[in-house]
Amino acid sequence: MVTAADDVVIRVEGLGKKYAIGHQAERERYTALRDVMARGAKGLWRKAADMARGRAIVAGDTVEEFWALKDVSFEVKRGEVLGIIGRNGAGKSTLLKILSRITEPSEGRVTIKGRVASLLEVGTGFHPELTGRENIYLNGAILGMTRAEIRKKFDEIVAFAEVEKFLDTPVKRYSSGMYVRLAFAVAAHLEPEILVVDEVLAVGDAEFQKKCLGKMSEVAGGGRTVLFVSHNMAALRRVCGSGLLLISGRLGLEGTITEAVDRYSETGTGCIKDNQVSFDLYPTDRPILERIDILDERGDPLVHPRTWDYVKFRIIFYSPTVVRTGSVVFYISTKEGVLLTLCSTSPDSAVPVQFKSGENAVECDFPNIPLSAGAFIIGAGLAIPNIEWFDNQMHAATIQIGARDLFNSGLAPTVSRYPVPMTHIWRIPEMEGAPKLASKQ
Secondary structure, eight states, rough: OOOTTTEEEEEEEEEEOOOOEEEEOOOOOSSSHHHHHHHHHHHHHHHHHHHHHTTOOOOOSSSEEHHHHEEEEEEETOOOEEEOOOOOTTTTTHHHHHTHHHHHHHSEEEOOOSOOOESSSTTTTTTTBBBHHHHHHHHHHTOOOHHHHHHHHHHHHHHOOOOTTTTSSBBGGHHHHHHHHHHHHHHHHHSSSSEEEEEEGGGSSSSHHHHHHHHHHHHHHHTTTEEEESSSHHHHHHHSEEEEEEEETTTEEEEHHHHHHHHHSSSSSSSEEEEEEEEEOOOOOOOSEEEEEOOOSSSBOOOOBBOOOOEEEEEEEEEOOOBBBBEEEEEETOOOTTTTEETTTTTTTTOOOOOOOOEEEEEEEETOOOOEEEEEEEEEEEEETHHHHHHEEEEEEEEBBBOSSSSOOOOOOOSSSSOOOOEEEEEEEEOOOOOOOOOOO
């Protein structure tokens, strides 16, 4: 007789993972040799002390403790497809690495029943110098399968991955898409009791992603367990029955996938109140997104936007320094994560992004916003050429669009570059009391 306890294949209790982060102190431009030598001796002494105590060696003048996961507890049953949701830095990948036994937890306990196959990043478990054929047998051996068992699944794996021509080519010469196709095919077909898949599927093309989602459903239908991490809410809703929401390393919600996706959509990085999305500011030497104002055509607060309204999104950045070039991006998506439209000042050749220190604003106007009544996600970001994103709030908050009238709730057309190519206008507004834009030197 199988009891409820026997049906649980993963049990996580009070899980926590701590990392040590090193910080470099601000240096003076010119430093005496004696100061350099003193700092070097101090750093060497600290590293030796850490080594003696069995602690990790961390570069930097000061060390800070960072909990990637803290006090996380949940259970996963046999045959369950669990979607793990959370923003970047929420602890999703750390959790999967612990469950895959790649890294050890700092506290808590994990109990796993069954063989785990993980696909956490491109090329996981592959040896780059070996051919595709050799890596299939290597991965099967790592999972504890005999050569005969692997041979029985071999043709099915190759057909699924669509890499027949390159089977005897070293995988280091594969494209990222080929790598992922073969890695997923191996992980899914070698019959692990638990399949762990991270966002890596985003590397594949749309047709292959569709195959993967179908295969994950098939795996779960055969009584095996799947853990799936993705930012694609539509895909999560399609294949997952239950959901886990992580917020800043802690368990935000454990329930159905619908409950988890809805809560994720409601808890943006920004706080929306009336007509304004604001963000918690933090000390930084780089520009940050401060808030997004939702206004009408005259620039007055628009508390309840409706279909076909003139909607002005005033995106306000705080910059501690002068920024002479860059690109501001604004986007709207459905609550399921389907991108509706994305606007950028750079390809639109609309306005030059030149910030002075202090508050700076860029406006993106939609003269007739073509969204049906309902809830949508808005976000914005700032990019600098040849540098990483300075600030990227690409899941800012949820905005509610009301119906125009009883007979016209609005229509969102689906054509062209993005599903909803909305007419928009970029401009730099004159802000009262704000510094003027930097002029070119």
